[in-house]
Amino acid sequence: MTGLKKGLTTIAAAAGALAMGLSLAACGGTNTADSSNSGSGDAGSATPTVSFMLDWTPNTNHIGLYVAQKLGYYKDAGVNLKILPTAQAGAETSVENGVANVGFTTLSNVAAFNSQGADLKFVFDLTQKQVARWCALASRTDIKTPKDLSGKTFVSFGSAEQTAVVQQMIKYAGGTGEIKTATAGTNTFETLTSGKGDFGGFYVTWEGVESELNGPALNCFVASDWGVPGNPDQLGFAVKSSWLKDSKNADALKKFISATKKGYDYALANPDKAADLLVEQAKEAQLDSKLTRTSMEEIAKNGYWTTDDPKSLPGTVNFDDAQPYLDFQYKAGTYKDKDGKDPAEAPQAKDLATNDYVA
Known part of the structure; x- marks a missing residue:
């Protein structure tokens, strides 16, 4: 990640994102990682596969995915995970177009894309404090x-x-x-x-x-x-709303989030071990071990992902923090419709996000 390019860049490009895709150049490519033993699975497989697109080169924001994959949490939950490297089109466009089932993004990005006519739903909030x-x-x-x-x-x-x-x-x-x-x-x-x-x-x-x-x-x-209201930094996962209409997909998402949350909880309780797993699992990213360890220690120590329990990730959206920030950005003219005009009203967090899939 460099200089808040991750995630926030998409707002600037949202006007042409759905038609032309975004220009998000990753810091480095990542190989596809799969938690199943037989590839990504297929329609005949009893175990569903969830494909997940990163927003950037692997880093501690993604550590729960890699930990859960390595420690077998997805297998235990009855779901396979296929991690996809960042596409030039960006995670949001990739999810909207069906290239990935789930993508790493921000709630504000979901607001920007849905103002353009996208059909995204924010289903998991990693960060509980501003980062x-x-x-x-x-x-x-x-x-x-x-x-x-x-x-x-x-x-x-x-x-x-x-x-x-x-x-x-x-x-x-x-x-x-x-x-x-x-x-x-x-x-x-x-x-x-x-x-x-x-x-x-x-x-x-x-x-x-x-x-x-x-x-x-x-x-x-x-x-x-x-003077900036709410929490600008609600980073997490989004899916395409219509994808959830299939009950099998909804069930797979719940299993995926449950296992992923367990991976993040492990990282909070064992920051150094989890950081080492991330470095090992994402070799192609060539992560610096000391930076990765210190980053995870900083997250665990200062509770950026937690609220009451420092060892347990809520994963839920704080709507009281979400709406004031969306209102602020709407008044600033950040969100535009597909014609480049201001939407009739501010994006509503209750429509953009749900906590129904977090156990």
């Missing part, structure tokens, strides 16, 4: 609060959602909200250190950890501290 951070290099002593970002250059991937968040933070801090933009390269750290930009978006559980381990040091802000 996005808006950061400048710590060496930039002229940037102390978001107010100081006024007139500065924002390193982004053209996302209207990101821009709305940043402008709100700046205005809340007393700035004008006016910013310049620069397109990020393959690494937002490099774009900032080269002087081509002043600040950018990062995930505290990955790039934040990378910064702590390897530098450069960052000075970061959390959106909710600066």
Whole structure:
């Protein structure tokens, strides 16, 4: 993952996404991984197969899938998992077009795609706390609060959602909200250190950890501290709503989520062991073992995925946090219909998401 490109990029491209697909270049390709012994299964197989598309190169956001696969949780649940590498079209378009049954995305992305006419349903929420951070290099002593970002250059991937968040933070801090933009390269750290930009978006559980381990040091802000309502960072799984109309698919999804949740719970209780399993299972991603371990330790320690029990993942959408953020983005003009116009009303979290498939 680099500089919040994962997930948030899709908002910027949503207008043409359903017809032309998205341009999400992954940090590196991944080989298809299958939890069954006989390939991906077929129509005659007694055990259903769920195909899952990643949104990015494997990282700790996906650790529950790889742990559950390695430890046999899917087999125990009576379902096979086939992990698909990120497609250039993106996980959302791939799910909409039937290329994958389930895809990793965000609730806000589902709102953007469904505003365009897609038929997606958010069925599992991994993150319960905000993981996005808006950061400048710590060496930039002229940037102390978001107010100081006024007139500065924002390193982004053209996302209207990101821009709305940043402008709100700046205005809340007393700035004008006016910013310049620069397109990020393959690494937002490099774009900032080269002087081509002043600040950018990062995930505290990955790039934040990378910064702590390897530098450069960052000075970061959390959106909710600066006037952005709700939780912007509801990352999880989506399916095509019509796919669920088949009771066999609905049953397979429940089994898949149950086993996957067990994989994430194992990772919370055994962060180092789970990180090592991820590195082993996703060899082609060439994950740094120390970064992966420290990332998982950060997640477990600070409860980004949990609420009451630090060792158990709820997996459910917090609708009270979801709707205020969707309302905020709607007012900012982020969501557009297929004609490029503002929808008649804000996307409704209760229509976009369900907790019915999380046991």
